[in-house]
Amino acid sequence: MNPNIIRLVSGSNAKLDEAAAQATVKISCSFSPAVLDISCFMVGENGKVASDDFFVFYNQTSDPGRMVVFNPIDKTSGEFVIDLHALQKSGVEKCVFAATLDGPGTFADVRGAKISAAGNGTELVYEISEANAETSLVLAELYRHGGGFKLRAVGRGFHGGLKPLAEAHGVEVEDEEGAAAEPAAGHREAAAAVSGASAETVHNTAPKPALNLTKIDLLKQKVSISLRKKNLDQEKARVAVVFDASGSMAGLYAKGVVQRAFERVLAVAASMDDDGEMDVWFFATKCKRMPSVNEHGYEDYVKNTYPGPKMFGGLGIGNNEPVVMKDLIKKYTKEEPGPLPVYVVFFSDGGIYETPKISKLLVESSKHNIFWQFVGIGNADYGVLRQLDDLQGRVVDNADFFALDDLDAVSDEELYDRLFNEYPKWLREARQKGIVRS
Structure with a gap:
């Protein structure tokens, strides 16, 4: 009627x-x-x-x-x-x-x-x-x-x-x-x-x-819409972000792109993390865990924490994804294990060459409650990340990858929709397998 x-x-x-x-x-x-x-x-x-x-x-x-x-x-x-x-x-x-x-x-x-x-x-x-x-x-x-x-x-x-x-x-x-x-x-x-x-x-x-x-409040609105569309609005997770700090990333640090990427992911943590905090890693040749942060401590975080690639006195300038992946797995499976899923956003501008090591770590971590969302920044060589769907031996498909030529040119809505593209499927399958119990 x-x-x-x-x-x-x-x-x-x-x-x-x-x-x-x-x-x-x-x-x-x-x-x-x-x-x-x-x-x-x-x-x-x-x-x-x-x-x-x-x-x-x-x-x-x-x-x-x-x-x-x-x-x-x-x-x-x-x-x-x-x-x-x-x-x-x-x-x-x-x-x-x-x-x-x-x-x-x-x-x-x-x-x-x-x-x-x-x-x-x-x-x-x-x-x-x-x-x-x-x-x-x-x-x-x-x-x-x-x-x-x-x-x-x-x-x-x-x-x-x-x-x-x-x-x-x-x-x-x-x-x-x-x-x-x-x-x-x-x-x-x-x-x-x-x-x-x-x-x-x-x-x-x-x-x-x-x-x-704040800026994070405004971004959280976009996150909530994407979460609702994916039926994730009632889901909680531990949220982490990993930033490539190798030499080729220097320009993106200098232009503030990394800080803006940090803020956009922080809005995800503020929306779905169990305590509103986001765990942070930077890596190059070596890796380092940085202070966890919530939506009240975001301003100039990158500048104050790790403002750019350093050959001396820092993490080096090479690409060593396995070292940071191992440390992240160690934290969530041995040091601070918990029932909630772990949602990791991993930014890199390419140069992914450690295919056997990365593949092995993804296979090993597939039995744990960790999901890897890899995001490529720019048009570069992402190696094994482009073949994640074909990676054999995993208990569940625990990773996704997409590349963006220009992160700043992508709207918040599109970015969040893409960040949550594969995560709901992994969450369902991980629960069916008993990997996630929350």
């Missing part, structure tokens, strides 16, 4: 309780073509959130009471499930739905922008046709009206991106270099309004840390 569609234009509104005479309503947002950060601000009478807990987005998918729950669908769409009964009993006056472009351009370049509210056979639809030369857009507002709620079509552009948009609604966003500021009085009063506490009580409560939307 096709729903009864009520179309809204900018500035118009319709009663939501007539469109959805039930406990919940789904509000969907979609755009084409664009990569977006979709969010909801649950605000009080003064237009501010009570606390950062009432800012619902990809990295905080619900408020504490789960009145609003966000389900990201893909890079261009998402869905909010609203518990109208719970919202009615709360102090939340209005839910503001917004979107921010994650990439170049403005909303003037976006087509097919739409927000809809569906329930009880009726759908409210607002198709945003106005050209907005801004990078953020307030889509619609769900606000109290009488004993129910109305949905107002807004379509108003907002300059400056997610940070000023969030701050305009009372979310304290910390600069990456800065510290959290003391909450403004209006913010505290909004907290009192929503929670039912007095302003004096809120003044005496220690403020929560400001929300810090």
Whole structure:
């Protein structure tokens, strides 16, 4: 049965309780073509959130009471499930739905922008046709009206991106270099309004840390979409990254490519690692384990840890994959064994010549809960890595390989999709064989 569609234009509104005479309503947002950060601000009478807990987005998918729950669908769409009964009993006056472009351009370049509210056979639809030369857009507002709620079509552009948009609604966003500021009085009063506490009580409560939307936070959104597509969103693993530090990699270190690769994999660890930490190795002629890191210690990690190939006083300049593979296997099978799978991302720019040794190590490690995702950087000689599918003698196929001519030219979405291409299959087979027991 096709729903009864009520179309809204900018500035118009319709009663939501007539469109959805039930406990919940789904509000969907979609755009084409664009990569977006979709969010909801649950605000009080003064237009501010009570606390950062009432800012619902990809990295905080619900408020504490789960009145609003966000389900990201893909890079261009998402869905909010609203518990109208719970919202009615709360102090939340209005839910503001917004979107921010994650990439170049403005909303003037976006087509097919739409927000809809569906329930009880009726759908409210607002198709945003106005050209907005801004990078953020307030889509619609769900606000109290009488004993129910109305949905107002807004379509108003907002300059400056997610940070000023969030701050305009009372979310304290910390600069990456800065510290959290003391909450403004209006913010505290909004907290009192929503929670039912007095302003004096809120003044005496220690403020929560400001929300810090770092580069890793933004990358985690892309990771979560890829994990969901591969049915890995509930899976945990120990995540490690290995970087080639041989002489031919010098240019990639100098240009910051290795640091950017590090950050993109760190978002994977922050999303799926059991403790949010990533283990790190660098190798050339020799190898070295570096300090493990979480999403709060990523800035200039490569520069501060191993800034580039060194012939003297470092790891040398040759290629010796077996030495780092042995050390990694030693750590996870003898020194720190555990039930969780180990997901390894191994970056190299080629010169893979130790075919018998590498093959032997892959065969030996196939009986352990370690998966190797090799990533080639550039068009080079990757030797045995290009023939992984034909490598015989393994208990399960425990490795995958793909090469990228230019890592920076590959979108985050494509990179994460490729990183998780073979891992789900290995995970299933490793569980069937009893290699992975988690």
